[in-house]
Structures are given as C-alpha cells and as structure tokens.
Amino acid sequence: MPVVDRNFLLKYDVRAPRYTSYPPATHFSADYTCDMHREQLIDSNVRGDKNISLYVHIPFCPVRCLYCGCNQEDLQGRDFVSVYVDTILLEIERVAAYIDRDRRVTQVHWGGGTPNSIHPDFIEKIMLKLREQFSFPQPGSKEEEIEIAMEIDPSIISLEKLERFRQLGFNRVSFGVQDFNLQVLEIVNRRPSKIPIPELVAACRKMGYRGINLDFIYGLPGQKLENFAETIDLAIASDPDRIVTFSYAHVPWVKNHQSDLEKYVIPSADEKLEMFLMSLHKISHAGYAVIGMDHYAKFDDELSRARENGKLHRNFQGYASRETTGQVYAFGCSSISQLEYSYAQNVKTSREYVARMNESEFAIEKGIVLTEQNYRDRAIITELMCNGKIDVNHIASITGSTREQILNYFSELVPQLQSYVDDHLLKIDLPDKIEVTKDGWLAVRSIATHFDPLLKNDSNRYSKAL
Ligand code: SF4
Numbered sequence: 001m002p003v004v005d006r007n008f009l010l011k012y013d014v015r016a017p018r019y020t021s022y023p024p025a026t027h028f029s030a031d032y033t034c035d036m037h038r039e040q041l042i043d044s045n046v047r048g049d050k051n052i053s054l055y056v057h058i059p060f061c062p063v064r065c066l067y068c069g070c071n072q073e074d075l076q077g078r079d080f081v082s083v084y085v086d087t088i089l090l091e092i093e094r095v096a097a098y099i100d101r102d103r104r105v106t107q108v109h110w111g112g113g114t115p116n117s118i119h120p121d122f123i124e125k126i127m128l129k130l131r132e133q134f135s136f137p138q139p140g141s142k143e144e145e146i147e148i149a150m151e152i153d154p155s156i157i158s159l160e161k162l163e164r165f166r167q168l169g170f171n172r173v174s175f176g177v178q179d180f181n182l183q184v185l186e187i188v189n190r191r192p193s194k195i196p197i198p199e200l201v202a203a204c205r206k207m208g209y210r211g212i213n214l215d216f217i218y219g220l221p222g223q224k225l226e227n228f229a230e231t232i233d234l235a236i237a238s239d240p241d242r243i244v245t246f247s248y249a250h251v252p253w254v255k256n257h258q259s260d261l262e263k264y265v266i267p268s269a270d271e272k273l274e275m276f277l278m279s280l281h282k283i284s285h286a287g288y289a290v291i292g293m294d295h296y297a298k299f300d301d302e303l304s305r306a307r308e309n310g311k312l313h314r315n316f317q318g319y320a321s322r323e324t325t326g327q328v329y330a331f332g333c334s335s336i337s338q339l340e341y342s343y344a345q346n347v348k349t350s351r352e353y354v355a356r357m358n359e360s361e362f363a364i365e366k367g368i369v370l371t372e373q374n375y376r377d378r379a380i381i382t383e384l385m386c387n388g389k390i391d392v393n394h395i396a397s398i399t400g401s402t403r404e405q406i407l408n409y410f411s412e413l414v415p416q417l418q419s420y421v422d423d424h425l426l427k428i429d430l431p432d433k434i435e436v437t438k439d440g441w442l443a444v445r446s447i448a449t450h451f452d453p454l455l456k457n458d459s460n461r462y463s464k465a466l
Pocket of ligand 1: 060061063064065067068069070071072112113114153
C-alpha cells in the first residue's frame with residue numbers, strides 16, 4: 001500500500017481530466033462527420049490493435065439517482081425500447097460492414113443508464129446480432145477468455161436474470177451499490193439491493209462470473225466518516241474481486257437535479273479526503289491491490305496481474321488488461337467509439353439517436369481525429385496512468401518516433417517535474433524511463449497533467465480527483 005501523506009494529497013489534488021480518453025471528450029468537435037467516421041472505421045482494420053472491443057449503451061433507468069452525472073433517461077415503455085434496440089441492431093450492421101472478419105472480439109461491455117432495466121429478450125437480441133456480425137471465439141473454445149461484462153443495478157436484479165445473462169455469455173458483472181446505509185440511499189433516491197450483496201456476490205461466483213465488482217461513492221449527503229466506514233467494512237465482507245470508490249462530483253450547474261441534494265449536508269472536501277483515506281487503508285489492508293486512484297482488485301484478479309506485468313489499459317469502460325482491450329466500436333445513444341486514431345460520440349438522447357439513424361448512415365454528434373502529437377501524448381499518459389511508468393523505448397516503438405525525439409520532448413518537461421522528484425513521488429531515470437514511486441501513485445493524475453499540452457488554460461473545466 002502507498003504511504004499516504006495527507007499534505008501531498010492536497011498539494012497534488014489538481015483539477016484535471018480523468019484521462020479515460022486523450023484528448024478528453026471536451027475536445028471533441030462537431031466537425032467530425034459521418035464520412036470521416038466511415039474512413040476511420042476502414043482505417044481501423046489496418047492501423048492499430050487488431051482486437052475488437054464492443055460497447056452497448058442502454059440509457060434507461062427505472063428511477064433517477066439524485067447524484068447522477070451520466071447520460072441517462074427515464075425507462076420507456078416496451079414499444080419504444082423495442083425501437084431503440086432495433087436501431088442498435090441497425091447500427092451494428094452498418095459498422096460491422098466495414099470491419100474485417102479476421103479481427104476477433106476480445107471484450108464486450110454493456111453500460112448505461114441501467115442495462116438490466118430492459119427485458120433480457122432485448123439483451124439476447126443484441127448479443128445475437130453482435131455474434132452474427134463480428135467474429136467471436138467458437139462456443140466452447142476460447143469463449144471464456146474474452147470478457148463480456150454488464151453494469152448492473154442490484155435493486156432490480158434476480159438470480160434468474162443473472163443465470164440468463166450467463167447463458168448469453170456474460171462472465172463479468174459490476175454492481176452499483178454506492179452505499180449500504182439506507183438513510184444515505186434514501187436521500188440520493190437510490191434503492192438498496194433486492195438480494196443481500198454478500199449473497200449476490202457468492203451466487204455470481206457460483207454461476208461462473210469472474211472479476212465481480214462493487215461500486216461505491218463517497219462524498220454523498222448523509223455520509224459521515226463513521227457510517228461510510230461501516231459501508232466499506234460490509235463491502236470487504238461481501239468478498240468481491242474488485243471494489244471501486246468514486247468521488248461524488250457535485251455540479252448542479254451542469255446536472256440540475258443535483259441541487260435537490262443541497263437541502264442536506266454535503267460532506268466538505270476535508271471530510272471527503274478522510275473517507276478516501278479510510279477506504280484506501282481498509283481495502284488495501286484486506287488483501288486488495290491499489291489499481292488506480294480509487295480502484296482496487298484482489299491480488300489474484302486479472303487486473304492486479306495486468307498491473308504487475310505492466311499490461312494494464314484504460315478506456316471509457318474502465319480498466320482492463322491489454323490482452324482483452326482493443327479498438328472500441330460503440331453502439332447506442334451518447335456512446336463513444338475509440339479507434340486507433342479517432343474518437344466518435346453519438347448524439348445524446350435515444351430519440352435523437354433513432355431519428356438520426358433513420359436519416360443517415362451513423363448517428364455521430366462529434367468526435368476528433370488524433371494528430372501525431374495527440375497520439376504520442378495519449379501513449380505517454382496512458383502508460384503513466386495505468387502502469388506508472390514511461391519507458392522511452394516502448395513509447396518510441398508504439399508511436400513510430402525515434403528515441404531522440406522522445407528524449408528531446410522530455411527534456412523540456414523534466415524541470416516541471418522536480419517537485420515530485422523532491423517529494424519522492426517520481427523517479428527520473430533518463431535516457432531510459434520515468435517512473436512513479438509507490439508513494440507517488442496517488443498523485444499520478446497530477447503528474448499526467450505535465451504531459452498534457454492541451455490542458456493549458458483549460459483546467460477549470462475539470463473536477464479535482466478527490
Ligand atoms: S442508475 Fe446510474 S445512470 Fe441511472 S440514474 Fe442512477 S447513477 Fe444515473
């Protein structure tokens with residue numbers, strides 16, 4: 001576990017992107033057209049990772065949590081859900097028409113919204129279409145080696161549904177628990193799990209799910225250090241493979257419904273820091289490795305092994321091992337495709353998405369084609385954020401640059417990094433590598449900002465890490 005110095009955390013808790021993409025989504029532009037996207041899809045067959053990751057976005061939720069910061073919508077009647085699902089099938093066919101069949105699917109991720117809010121028959125329909133249009137491993141062969149994951153609201157799940165999802169090929173689950181305290185859940189308009197979480201985790205494991213994850217949020221109204229500590233104790237006692245503790249971002253000027261929470265006491269920045277440190281302490285002493293700022297995984301989990309071997313990767317869907325991730329082809333409203341040299345985001349709402357797909361080939365709202373510089377900076381930031389190390393030879397080889405070009409670039413940046421070196425958070429061993437120390441891991445987002453030339457004068461658009 002990193003040695004945590006409270007003062008260092010505060011000193012380096014800067015406003016910065018989460019770097020789930022680079023450039024961040026705030027740099028996507030409406031100049032990115034359907035024609036450009038078609039070219040990028042074709043190009044993705046010959047440049048970059050051959051592996052294919054598929055993402056399906058279901059925006060619907062039965063109730064809205066007051067802390068929600070996602071692109072979500074109220075659950076619609078079966079007729080409209082059916083239209084939305086049929087539109088996803090159409091989008092899958094249109095995208096797959098440009099993708100070489102010799103490229104294999106290695107990862108499928110369902111997110112939202114709440115994917116399990118729609119009937120499993122709809123989920124089956126989409127899974128069958130994905131299998132028809134893309135190359136999956138043959139059933140019974142390497143099927144279990146690919147990752148098929150769903151984000152699940154535990155208040156509306158049953159063991160029967162989980163069995164059904166297993167039959168459809170799902171082998172990873174992530175439950176949005178957020179808190180075990182019923183008063184906190186009531187304040188934020190979130191319902192508790194239908195089945196006690198420890199039973200749910202055990203049942204999923206018995207069904208063959210792996211990488212079972214529980215999500216929590218700290219900084220919600222009604223939370224205190226003591227009651228959130230009880231939640232973390234219960235989380236650990238539930239024995240999941242992974243735990244995530246997200247920091248609540250209170251931005252009512254962006255998400256109006258969050259202002260309903262202001263009649264309650266929202267924990268201060270200092271209280272949030274205490275909750276974060278308490279969670280870090282408890283979870284890392286309970287046999288979990290620290291994967292990212294607020295992600296933890298058991299030492300024998302594939303994420304911990306990937307981190308250990310320098311093969312951890314990160315995208316909008318979260319962390320994964322480099323073997324399972326690939327270029328991401330995304331389906332559904334507001335979803336973001338992440339190709340080797342571009343990002344493309346669909347229009348935000350389900351109705352716009354259906355209308356746009358009827359009018360044109362794709363439903364792209366905005367995107368970006370990466371410049372060579374963006375590509376180099378993404379490689380550096382991703383290595384830093386995932387594996388805590390920038391190896392000069394490795395970066396030169398994946399970006400097609402020479403060692404000298406990378407070293408020249410670093411020579412301009414090194415003076416800015418001196419305070420991290422002085423605080424023993426970073427080791428600079430050039431001409432070979434720059435490495436985050438064990439203690440520096442919690443300042444990694446701050447370190448990454450120095451390798452982000454787009455951030456200048458732009459940092460106020462982002463929240464702090466804690
Ligand atoms: S379930 Fe998730 S997406 Fe839906 S309202 Fe709650 S936080 Fe938002």
